[in-house]
Structures are given as C-alpha cells and as structure tokens.
Amino acid sequence: MSARDAQFRDVDGATMRVRSIWLTQLSLGVSIIIISVVALGYEPELFESWLMLTGVAIVVAAAAATLVIPWARTPRWVPLIIPFADIVGIGFMSASSILPLGFFWVFPIMWIGLHFTRWALAAAVATIAASLLTEAATSTEPPEPSNCSRFCSA
Structure with a gap:
C-alpha cells in the first residue's frame, strides 16, 4: 500500500479510493437495475433489443467487478476502465431505447471529473460524442420535430 493510500485509510480498513x-459504480448499477425492472414491467419489448440487453449487462458486470477487484493493489489508472465501460453500456442502452437513458452518462462523467485528469475527462466526453454521432448516423428514423413546432403554431 502506498503512503498516499495509507493516509486515507478508513476505520474499517477500506481506503477512500476503494470506497x-x-x-x-454501485449507485449507477442500482439505478440501471431499477430502471430496467420498471421498464420491463411497462414495455417488455424494450428488452427484445440486443443493444439494451448488452448495455445493461455491461453496466451490471462493471458493478460486480468493482466489488471483486482488489483496488488497493491496482495502479491508479486501472479504475478508469470502469467508467469507460459504463459509457459504452449507456451508449448501447440509449441507442436501443425510446427512453431517454443518456442522462445516465452523468455518473461516469462525474466520477472521471472528480478523480482523474482533464485528459481522461476529455476522452470520456469524446467517447460520448462519438456514441451520439454513431447513433445519429446509423438511425433510420427521421428526427422528431420539437414540441414547440407542434404546439406553438397558431
């Protein structure tokens, strides 16, 4: 254990980094599970999409990995893999769904912004932008008109 981790050791033995x-990750994982269960109750056809299933599986697997991996023994950059996996999983879910699930990108962006460098944050934002551009380029549906154009005209 490094001297830096030793100074942040909690009473129960876990470092602040591990906590x-x-x-x-668990706040995101639990949120995804709750949304998935609710969505499954209201729109079960949502889970017929391999994109939705893959996205949920990636986020849940990343949440499970956070509990199993001995973070105190890993280099400081290794935890960065988890929020990037979350970004990919959320990208799959938002591409597959009529639900606006892109707001979940707040979780990994917040995590990267608080604990990693600006370069990691820039890479995360670029990954999200690439996901959105890919989704827009491959979408076969025309963009929806804004609500104002439907309801604001006289």
Whole structure:
C-alpha cells in the first residue's frame, strides 16, 4: 500500500479510493437495475433489443467487478476502465431505447471529473460524442420535430 493510500485509510480498513469506486459504480448499477425492472414491467419489448440487453449487462458486470477487484493493489489508472465501460453500456442502452437513458452518462462523467485528469475527462466526453454521432448516423428514423413546432403554431 502506498503512503498516499495509507493516509486515507478508513476505520474499517477500506481506503477512500476503494470506497469511492464502490459508491460511484454501485449507485449507477442500482439505478440501471431499477430502471430496467420498471421498464420491463411497462414495455417488455424494450428488452427484445440486443443493444439494451448488452448495455445493461455491461453496466451490471462493471458493478460486480468493482466489488471483486482488489483496488488497493491496482495502479491508479486501472479504475478508469470502469467508467469507460459504463459509457459504452449507456451508449448501447440509449441507442436501443425510446427512453431517454443518456442522462445516465452523468455518473461516469462525474466520477472521471472528480478523480482523474482533464485528459481522461476529455476522452470520456469524446467517447460520448462519438456514441451520439454513431447513433445519429446509423438511425433510420427521421428526427422528431420539437414540441414547440407542434404546439406553438397558431
């Protein structure tokens, strides 16, 4: 254990770094599971899409990995893999769904912004932008008109 981690050791033995990894990932994982269960109850056809299933599986697998991996023994950059996996999983879910699931990108962006460098944050934002551009380029549906154009005209 490094001297830096030793100074942040909690009473129960877990470092603040490990606790941060657990809390940020588990809050996203639990949120995804709750949304998935609710969506499954209201729109079961949503889970006929391989994109939705893959996205949920990636986020849940990343949440499970945070509990199993011995973070105190890993280099400081290794936890960065988890929020990037979340970004990919959320990208799959938002591409497959009529539900606006892109707001879940707040979780990995917040985690990267608080604990990693600006370059990591820029890479995360670029990954999200690439996901949105890919979704827009491959979408066969025309964009929806804004609500104002439907309801604001006299």
